[in-house]
Amino acid sequence: MEFWRVPLDAQAIEISRGEVHVIEDRCKGCGYCIEFCPRGILAFSARFNKKGYHPPEVLQPKSCVNCHYCEIICPEFAIYSVDLSSLQPPGL
Amino acid sequence: MQAATTPRAGSALVPEHPLEDLIRSDRIPHIWCPGCGIGTAFAATLTAMKSSGIDLHKTCMVSGIGCSGRAAGYVKLDSFHTTHGRAIPFATGLKLGNPELNVVVFSGDGDLFAIGGNHFIHAARRNMDLTVICLNNLNYGMTGGQVAATTPHLARTTTTPSGNPDAPFNLPLLAWASGATYVARWTVLHTRELTESIQKAITKSGFSFIEVLGPCPINYGRRNREKALQTLKLYRERTIIRNHADPSDLDVDFTKQVILGEFVDKERPTCIENYDKTCRLPE
Numbered sequence: 001m002e003f004w005r006v007p008l009d010a011q012a013i014e015i016s017r018g019e020v021h022v023i024e025d026r027c028k029g030c031g032y033c034i035e036f037c038p039r040g041i042l043a044f045s046a047r048f049n050k051k052g053y054h055p056p057e058v059l060q061p062k063s064c065v066n067c068h069y070c071e072i073i074c075p076e077f078a079i080y081s082v083d084l085s086s087l088q089p090p091g092l
Numbered sequence: 093m094q095a096a097t098t099p100r101a102g103s104a105l106v107p108e109h110p111l112e113d114l115i116r117s118d119r120i121p122h123i124w125c126p127g128c129g130i131g132t133a134f135a136a137t138l139t140a141m142k143s144s145g146i147d148l149h150k151t152c153m154v155s156g157i158g159c160s161g162r163a164a165g166y167v168k169l170d171s172f173h174t175t176h177g178r179a180i181p182f183a184t185g186l187k188l189g190n191p192e193l194n195v196v197v198f199s200g201d202g203d204l205f206a207i208g209g210n211h212f213i214h215a216a217r218r219n220m221d222l223t224v225i226c227l228n229n230l231n232y233g234m235t236g237g238q239v240a241a242t243t244p245h246l247a248r249t250t251t252t253p254s255g256n257p258d259a260p261f262n263l264p265l266l267a268w269a270s271g272a273t274y275v276a277r278w279t280v281l282h283t284r285e286l287t288e289s290i291q292k293a294i295t296k297s298g299f300s301f302i303e304v305l306g307p308c309p310i311n312y313g314r315r316n317r318e319k320a321l322q323t324l325k326l327y328r329e330r331t332i333i334r335n336h337a338d339p340s341d342l343d344v345d346f347t348k349q350v351i352l353g354e355f356v357d358k359e360r361p362t363c364i365e366n367y368d369k370t371c372r373l374p375e
C-alpha cells in the first residue's frame with residue numbers, strides 16, 4: 001500500500017490483505033463493485049461471460065485490503081474476497 | 093466463461109462464496125435485472141440471518157408477489173412465496189402455529205403497503221413477533237413500472253407520464269404510528285448499517301420493520317433518467333444518517349435530502365405474550 005505520509009507506527013500495524021474471487025457467469029455487469037471498491041482496483045474485463053456481460057477483474061491484486069465491500073454490494077453473489085492472512089505493508 | 097487460469101469457486105483451491113450455503117445456487121443467476129437493488133438487500137438479509145446466531149433450522153422467509161417476492165425462492169431455508177399482499181398474514185400464522193420459529197418477511201413496497209397495507213398496520217398494532225424487510229424501489233417493477241403508494245411526488249412512471257400528482261407514504265412514520273417496536277431505513281449502498289439493523293431486528297422480539305431503498309433501473313430509473321449507478325450516487329449524496337429522527341420528517345424526496353437511520357427501538361408486550369396473559373387462563 002502506498003502512503004501519502006508513512007505513519008510512525010507503520011511497522012507495527014498489520015494491514016489485512018484479501019484475495020478477490022469472481023464467479024464470472026453470475027455477473028450482470030452493474031459495475032457497483034468497480035465503482036465502490038475503496039481501493040479502486042477493479043475494472044471491467046474485456047472478456048464476455050455466458051450471458052454477454054463483462055465481469056470485473058482485479059487490476060492490482062496486491063492492493064486488496066479484504067474489506068468485503070465488493071462482496072456485500074454485489075447483487076449477484078458474484079464476487080467475494082477471502083483473507084490472505086495479515087501481512088506487513090509491502091514496500092516497507 | 094471462467095478464465096483458464098482461474099480455478100472454479102468451490103473447488104479445493106478456491107473457497108465458496110460466503111453465502112453459498114444459504115442460496116439455491118442452481119437458481120442463480122436470479123431473475124433480477126442488472127443493477128437491481130433487490131439482490132443486495134437479499135444478500136444483506138442472509139448475512140444478517142447468519143451472523144445473528146439464530147437457529148437457521150427454525151427460521152423461515154415469507155415473501156409476497158412482485159420482484160422482491162422472488163426472494164423466498166432463492167433462500168435455502170424453509171420459505172413461502174404467498175399470494176399478493178398476504179406475506180404478513182401468512183407469516184403471522186406461521187408464528188402463531190409455532191412460536192419457536194424466527195419468521196422473516198422479505199417483500200416489496202407494492203406488496204406490503206398497497207395490497208397488503210392493512211395487514212402491515214394490524215400486525216404492527218398487535219406487535220406480532222416478525223421481522224419485516226421492505227425493498228422500496230418506488231414503483232411496481234414487475235408489472236412494468238406503474239405508480240405505487242411509495243412513488244415520490246412528481247416522479248414519472250408508466251401510469252403517471254407527466255409526474256405523480258400524489259404524495260407517497262412515509263413508511264417509517266406509518267410503522268411507528270402503527271406500533272412497531274423497531275423501525276429503521278437504509279439504502280442498499282449502506283449495506284453494513286443495513287445488515288446490522290436486520291441482525292438487530294431478527295434477534296429482537298416484537299414487530300420490526302426495515303425499509304431498504306433500492307434502485308429499479310429498468311422501470312423507475314429509466315423513466316426518471318437515473319442509471320443504476322446514478323441512483324447509488326444519489327444514495328450517497330442526498331442522504332443523511334440521523335438516528336431517532338422525528339418520524340414525520342422521513343419523507344422520501346431525493347430532490348431534497350432523505351433521512352436514514354434507526355428511528356424506533358423500544359419494548360412492548362408481543363401479540364403472543366398478550367394473548368397468553370389474557371386468554372390462556374391458568375387452570
Ligand code: SF4
Nearest residue numbers: 037064065067068070
Ligand atoms: S475486498 Fe475491498 S479492497 Fe478488495 S477488491 Fe473488494 S472492495 Fe476492493
Ligand code: SF4
Nearest residue numbers: 027028030031033074
Ligand atoms: S457488483 Fe457483481 S454483478 Fe455488478 S459488476 Fe461487480 S461482480 Fe458483476
Ligand code: SF4
Nearest residue numbers: 124125128159233308
Ligand atoms: S423490474 Fe425493477 S425491481 Fe424488478 S427486477 Fe428489474 S430492476 Fe429489479
